Amino acid sequence: xxxxxxPKVDRxxxxxxxxxxxxxxxxLPDSRTGSNGQYAMKDVVLSAxxxxxxQSPSFLNFQRDMERNKGKxxxxxxxxxxxxxxxxxIRNLLDLVDPQYIFPLFENAFEDxxxxxxxxxxxxxxxxxxxxxxxxxxxxxNKIHCDQxxxxxxxxxxxxYSHTVLATAIVGVNQPVVFxxxxxxxxxxxxHDKQDSEIAxxxxxxxxxxxxxxxxxxxxxxxxxxxHDPFCKQLVEAGIEFLFVCKPExxxxxxxxVDDLEKSGDVEHLTTKQWDGKNHQISDYRIARQVPLRDTDxxxxxxxxxxxxxxxxxxxxxxxxxxxxxxxxxLETLEDYIEQARTRWKIExxxxxxxxxxxxxxxxxxxxxSQFLSATLxxxxxxxxxxxxxxxxxxANYQLVRANLGTRETFFDDVRALTRYFYFDSFQGLLTFMxxxxxxxxxxxxxxxxxxx
Ligand SMILES: [Zn+2]
Numbered sequence: 275x276x277x278x279x280x281p282k283v284d285r286x287x288x289x290x291x292x293x294x295x296x297x298x299x300x301x302l303p304d305s306r307t308g309s310n311g312q313y314a315m316k317d318v319v320l321s322a323x324x325x326x327x328x329q330s331p332s333f334l335n336f337q338r339d340m341e342r343n344k345g346k347x348x349x350x351x352x353x354x355x356x357x358x359x360x361x362x363x364i365r366n367l368l369d370l371v372d373p374q375y376i377f378p379l380f381e382n383a384f385e386d387x388x389x390x391x392x393x394x395x396x397x398x399x400x401x402x403x404x405x406x407x408x409x410x411x412x413x414x415x416n417k418i419h420c421d422q423x424x425x426x427x428x429x430x431x432x433x434x435y436s437h438t439v440l441a442t443a444i445v446g447v448n449q450p451v452v453f454x455x456x457x458x459x460x461x462x463x464x465x466h467d468k469q470d471s472e473i474a475x476x477x478x479x480x481x482x483x484x485x486x487x488x489x490x491x492x493x494x495x496x497x498x499x500x501x502h503d504p505f506c507k508q509l510v511e512a513g514i515e516f517l518f519v520c521k522p523e524x525x526x527x528x529x530x531x532v533d534d535l536e537k538s539g540d541v542e543h544l545t546t547k548q549w550d551g552k553n554h555q556i557s558d559y560r561i562a563r564q565v566p567l568r569d570t571d572x573x574x575x576x577x578x579x580x581x582x583x584x585x586x587x588x589x590x591x592x593x594x595x596x597x598x599x600x601x602x603x604x605l606e607t608l609e610d611y612i613e614q615a616r617t618r619w620k621i622e623x624x625x626x627x628x629x630x631x632x633x634x635x636x637x638x639x640x641x642x643x644s645q646f647l648s649a650t651l652x653x654x655x656x657x658x659x660x661x662x663x664x665x666x667x668x669x670a671n672y673q674l675v676r677a678n679l680g681t682r683e684t685f686f687d688d689v690r691a692l693t694r695y696f697y698f699d700s701f702q703g704l705l706t707f708m709x710x711x712x713x714x715x716x717x718x719x720x721x722x723x724x725x726x727x
Contacts, residue, residue, distance in 0.1 A: 282386050282389045282390045283390050283668070285386050286383070286386055286387065286390065286392070286664050286668045287668070287669065288661070288665060288669065288701045288702070289700070289701065289702075291383070291661050291664065292320070292323075292352075292353055292354060292661075293354075294379055294382070295319065295320065295323060295376075295379060295657070296316050296319075296320060296354055298319075298375060298376060298378070298379060299315050299316035299318070299319035299320060300314075300315070300316045301375075302315050302319070302371055302375055303375075314356065314357070315367065315371075316354075316356075317355050317356055317357055317358070317359055318359050318363065318364050318367045318368060319368070319371070319654070320349075320353045320354055320355045321334055321349060321353070321355050321358055321359055321364055322364055322368055322650075322651060322654050323353065323654045323657065323658060324349055324352070324353040324355065326651075326654055326655045326657075326658035326659075327353070327658040327661060327662070328686070328689050328690060328693060329686040329689070329690070330686070330689070330690040330693070332690075332694075333348075333349070333690070333693065334349060334358050334361070336693065336694040337349040337350075337355075337358055337693075338358055340694075340697065341358070344697060346697055347697070348693045348697060348698055351697065351698060351699050351700060352693070352698065352700065352701050352704070365641055365643065365647060368643070368646070368647050368650050368651065369643035369644060369645050369646055369647040369650075370645065370646065371646055371650045372646055372650075373459070373646060373649045373650045373652070373653035376650070376653050376654070376657060377456035377457075377653070379657060380454060380455050380456045380656075380657065380660060381455070381456060381483075381486065383453075383660060383664060384444070384453065384455055384486070387453065387664065387667075388490055390668075392667050392668060393444065393446075393453075395446065395449065396444060396445075396446030396449055397446075397491075398447065398493070398610070398614055399610055400601075401491060402491045402492065402493045402515070403444055403446075403490055403491060403492045403493070404444065404445050404446060404447075404492070404493055404495055404614055404617055405442060405443070405444055405445070405455065405487065405492045405493070405494055405495065406442070406443055406445050406452075406494075406495045406496065406617070406618045407440060407441070407442050407476055407479075407494060407495070407496040407500060408440070408441050408496070408497065408618075409438050409439070409440055409441070409460070409472040409475070409499075410438065410439055410440075410441050411436055411437070411438050412437055412438070412439055412648070412652050413435075413436060413437035413642055413648050414434060414435070414436040414437075415434075415435050415436075415642070416432055416433065416434060416435070417435075418435065418641070418642050419433075419435035419642075420435075420642060420643065420644050420645070420648075421462070421644070421645075422437065422459075422461045422462065422645075422646075422648075422649070423435040423436060423437060424436050424437065424438060424460060424462070424469055424470070425469075437459070437460070437642075437648055437649070437652075438459075438460040438472070439457045439458070439459050439460065439649070439652060440457060440458040440459075440460065440472055440475040440476055440479055441454065441457050441656070442454065442455040442456065442457060442458075442479065443455065444492075445495070445617050445618070446617065447613055447614060447617050451663045451666050451667060452663065453660060453663050453664070454656045454657075454659055454660045454663075455483070455486070456479075456482075456483065457652070457653065457656060458475040458476070458478055458479035458482075459475070459649050460472065460474075460475050472499055472500070473499060473500060473502050473505055476496075476500055476505060477505060477508060480505075480508060480509070480512065480514070484512045484514065487512070487514045488512065488513060488514065492514065493514075493515045493516060493517060493601070493614070494509065494514060494515070494516040494517070494518070495516075495517050495518070495614070495615060495617060495618040496516070496518050496519070496618065497518075497519050497618070498518070498519045498520060498521040498524055498525075499524075500518055501518035501519060501520045501524075501525065501567070501598050502567075503567045503568045503570070503573055503574055506518070506567060506574050506576070506598070507574050510574065510600065515599070515600060515601050516598075516599060516600070517597055517598075517599045517601065517611065517614060517615040517618075518597060518598050518599070518615075519595060519596070519597060519615070519618070520567075520578065520596045520597055520598040521596065522596070525567065525568070525598075526569070527566055527567075527568055527569040527573070528565050528566060528567060528568075528576075528578060528598070529596075531562070531565040531566060532562045532565055532578055535562045535565070536560075536562075540562070540563075541560050541561065541562045542560065542561045542562075542605055543558070543559065543560050544558075544559040544560070544605050544608055544609075545557065545558050545559070546559075546609070547586070553585045553586065553587045553588070554585070554586035554587065555583055555584070555585060555586070555592065556583070556584050556585075556586050557581060557582070557583045557609075558581070558582045558583075558584075559579065559580065559581050559605075559608050559609065559612065560579070560580050561577060561578070561579050561580075561603055561604075561605070561608060562577070562578045562579075563577050563578075564576075564577075565577075565578050567598060576598040576599060576600055577598070577599050577600060577601070577603050578596060578597070578598055579596070579597050579599065579603055579608060579611065579612065579615075580594075580595070580596040580597070581593065581594070581595055581612045582594045595615075595616070597611075597612070597615045599611065599615075669705070671702065671705040671706060671709055672705055674709055674714050674715075675705055675708045675709055675712065675714070678709075678712050678714050679712075688708065689704070692704065692707070692708070
């Protein structure tokens with residue numbers, strides 16, 4: 275890691291991260307018309323961000339009350355909101371903001387994390403970073419819809435409208451924290467007749483972010499639907515490696531080839547045994563090389579690796595999965611690669627569940643808008659998630675407080691209550707207050723100039 279006082283480390287502190295969002299918001303193209311100009315776009319963006327960062331749907335109401343009672347408020351001191359807009363104003367103005375303008379913040383933060391060595395522990399034994407892709411629903415309704423909605427007609431005549439995003443996140447073997455990279459939204463393409471797909475979204479994402487993968491030795495991890503011949507070829511052309519789940523139902527030809535190679539003795543096998551404290555776990559691994567991803571002459575030939583874990587005592591299958599890759603897998607490195615490939619579940623557990631189950635107040639607070647609203651809110655929610663991930667790696671007081679409070683929920687409950695009743699002049703002030711009252715010694719944050727905050 276570079277020096278704790280390096281400018282790049284400073285860029286990963288809470289105030290700098292919020293400052294960057296503020297600059298982004300100030301530079302948004304302003305497409306509003308008429309009497310909408312009362313609020314600065316930065317106040318609208320930072321206010322919405324504050325809701326997600328505090329995971330408190332009532333945060334802005336509480337701060338309006340505090341401003342009335344005390345003449346100051348935490349939306350201003352923590353997030354730099356000059357004048358808190360109403361929920362209606364936030365809804366109306368954010369609907370005009372294309373979330374793409376916010377995406378560079380994810381990319382810049384990632385570059386800074388790499389530059390300061392914060393992701394060194396995330397690298398695999400081959401020196402690579404793992405990036406998981408996964409499609410996530412973030413809106414679904416039978417009534418509310420917009421031009422960007424996906425539509426699904428049911429046999430009883432009803433229609434489900436939904437929004438899906440391709441979420442992406444840096445994950446690491448045995449690393450609990452994940453770091454979102456820019457998402458790609460699924461929207462109707464070529465007019466409104468043709469539905470978008472996760473694989474099409476992944477191709478668009480790759481066109482835009484191949485450089486990130488190439489520059490930082492990123493390996494893509496994804497579920498079976500991404501293990502798709504044209505997409506994998508696109509990756510090969512871009513020189514990007516992948517470890518994708520490969521299921522028998524969707525890869526019949528590949529599994530037939532593996533069966534044939536098995537019969538001719540051309541599949542490599544490895545069996546290991548582990549004691550889990552109660553039973554013996556037998557892991558059977560196998561590798562088959564040069565197998566086609568699909569039933570065409572031009573199909574990509576991949577390496578197939580498979581892992582089956584069973585209990586020796588009762589014969590139960592505990593885990594089974596096959597993967598396709600072009601990485602250099604051998605019997606020596608097989609277990610390592612399978613572990614990397616299995617790290618994909620982190621994006622489901624850490625990233626998506628957190629978004630879905632906690633602080634996911636998008637619909638009933640703001641509605642879904644007619645243009646960009648739901649996508650922009652989702653992007654700000656992801657950005658808040660990213661900022662928390664960064665702080666959990668880069669901010670000693672944040673680490674102390676989070677570790678002491680145990681669960682995420684307790685941390686956010688406390689932040690909600692504290693920011694309702696007390697005024698803090700900075701985010702570090704809030705963390706220091708929490709650390710002091712938890713009777714854990716806060717770590718003094720020292721500026722490069724030597725001043726203690
Ligand atoms: Zn919609």
